[in-house]
Amino acid sequence: MTNIHKRFLLKAHSLANKNFGKTFPNPSVGCLIVKNNKILSKAATAKAGRPHAEEIALKKAGKNSYGSIMYVTLEPCNHDSYNGSCTNQIIRSGIKKIYIAKFDPDSRTNKKSIKKLKKNNIKVNVGLTQNKTFETNKFFFKSLKKNKPFTKVKMAVSNDNKIAWQDYSSKWISNANSRKYAHVLRYNSQAILTTSKTIQIDNPRFTIRRNNKIIKFIPLIIIDNFLKISLKSKVLNSLSKRRVIIFTSLNNKKSKYLKKIGCEVILMKKQSNTKLNLKHIFTKIYSIGIRDILVEAGGIFFTELLNNKLVDEIHLFKAPIKIGKKGIPILIGKSIKDLKLSIINKKMFGKDKYSNYVIKS
Numbered sequence: 001m002t003n004i005h006k007r008f009l010l011k012a013h014s015l016a017n018k019n020f021g022k023t024f025p026n027p028s029v030g031c032l033i034v035k036n037n038k039i040l041s042k043a044a045t046a047k048a049g050r051p052h053a054e055e056i057a058l059k060k061a062g063k064n065s066y067g068s069i070m071y072v073t074l075e076p077c078n079h080d081s082y083n084g085s086c087t088n089q090i091i092r093s094g095i096k097k098i099y100i101a102k103f104d105p106d107s108r109t110n111k112k113s114i115k116k117l118k119k120n121n122i123k124v125n126v127g128l129t130q131n132k133t134f135e136t137n138k139f140f141f142k143s144l145k146k147n148k149p150f151t152k153v154k155m156a157v158s159n160d161n162k163i164a165w166q167d168y169s170s171k172w173i174s175n176a177n178s179r180k181y182a183h184v185l186r187y188n189s190q191a192i193l194t195t196s197k198t199i200q201i202d203n204p205r206f207t208i209r210r211n212n213k214i215i216k217f218i219p220l221i222i223i224d225n226f227l228k229i230s231l232k233s234k235v236l237n238s239l240s241k242r243r244v245i246i247f248t249s250l251n252n253k254k255s256k257y258l259k260k261i262g263c264e265v266i267l268m269k270k271q272s273n274t275k276l277n278l279k280h281i282f283t284k285i286y287s288i289g290i291r292d293i294l295v296e297a298g299g300i301f302f303t304e305l306l307n308n309k310l311v312d313e314i315h316l317f318k319a320p321i322k323i324g325k326k327g328i329p330i331l332i333g334k335s336i337k338d339l340k341l342s343i344i345n346k347k348m349f350g351k352d353k354y355s356n357y358v359i360k361s
């Protein structure tokens with residue numbers, strides 16, 4: 001019998017998976033309503049996180065929900081929305097049993113919905129396939145726990161662990177297939193984080209493209225202590241389409257001008273003469289609703305993030321080329337081999353070796 005329920009939950013997970021990347025800052029959740037082993041309706045969290053999957057599925061099933069079973073990948077919310085919390089909507093619908101893959105760690109809901117559903121004579125089963133909910137929405141669980149965004153660092157490196165040539169050119173380290181996948185990584189992230197140095201050197205657009213067409217804009221966060229960013233940078237051309245957030249210690253004519261053209265300039269106290277406090281910056285990023293970031297910057301910044309224990313995952317594309325001793329290193333004062341990593345995914349993109357690592361805590 002468990003197998004049938006597991007099958008329906010797995011279907012709900014695959015709905016959640018398909019929608020991943022569209023629901024930030026909310027997790028992507030899947031939901032099925034089933035009666036007599038027949039699916040009445042299915043849904044995933046809508047774009048930007050609302051309406052929730054349960055609300056959509058209930059609406060689709062209508063009166064038929066009465067006496068049915070709901071399968072949902074995350075505990076239904078207990079906080080009010082326009083139609084009442086999902087928990088209240090489920091109670092109103094006459095659903096008789098609910099399979100919840102994983103409880104919601106958000107304190108507004110955490111196990112409260114489960115309690116309320118039970119109190120209203122709905123049978124509740126929690127935990128079947130819970131790992132899948134975690135895997136899909138790692139950013140949600142991990143960022144909530146530390147009140148900082150879930151942080152992935154993406155790097156293209158040569159076989160000798162250099163990220164650019166001596167003259168700072170780096171464009172063609174990885175191949176076209178790797179670069180295509182890098183756009184998938186961007187698509188599945190809530191925001192990109194970079195440094196003004198990388199912007200000055202590469203002048204990237206930081207857009208998300210498929211077949212050379214822009215398919216999505218996500219916020220861009222720039223660490224720019226001394227406001228070195230050129231006003232001609234390409235990233236300043238898309239201010240009407242996305243947030244560009246600059247962290248700096250300077251409050252001057254340039255910061256005012258950047259605000260005037262549409263950037264969000266966040267003033268931070270200097271930690272030392274040359275540095276900003278990255279932990280404070282990450283707490284601030286979380287507080288403005290950004291829960292998941294992809295870092296695309298150089299080795300100096302990567303090292304700083306590691307030293308501050310701010311990295312959750314590394315996405316490494318290793319190309320079969322050698323840049324040589326004078327190249328720009330992936331890390332300063334340490335080597336990738338010194339890090340405590342466990343590998344969770346690897347594949348080949350042509351001759352490039354891609355590895356996805358988790359930093360062991």
Ligand SMILES: NC(=O)c1ccc[n+]([C@@H]2O[C@H](COP(=O)([O-])OP(=O)(O)OC[C@H]3O[C@@H](n4cnc5c(N)ncnc54)[C@H](OP(=O)(O)O)[C@@H]3O)[C@@H](O)[C@H]2O)c1
Pocket residue numbers: 154155156157162163164168169170173195196197198201202223224225226228274275276277278296297298299300301302304328
């Ligand atoms: N291969 C790849 O995947 C890849 C990806 C991105 C970039 N790149 C390449 O990487 C090269 C640049 O790398 P890089 O290591 O020289 O530079 P970087 O890591 O991009 O940026 C270093 C700069 O970030 C700022 N910074 C770092 N920590 C800070 C802190 N705690 N507070 C305030 N500011 C901080 C400092 O800027 P200030 O000097 O202004 O204080 C520092 O000089 C470029 O050639 C670029 O093309 C390669």
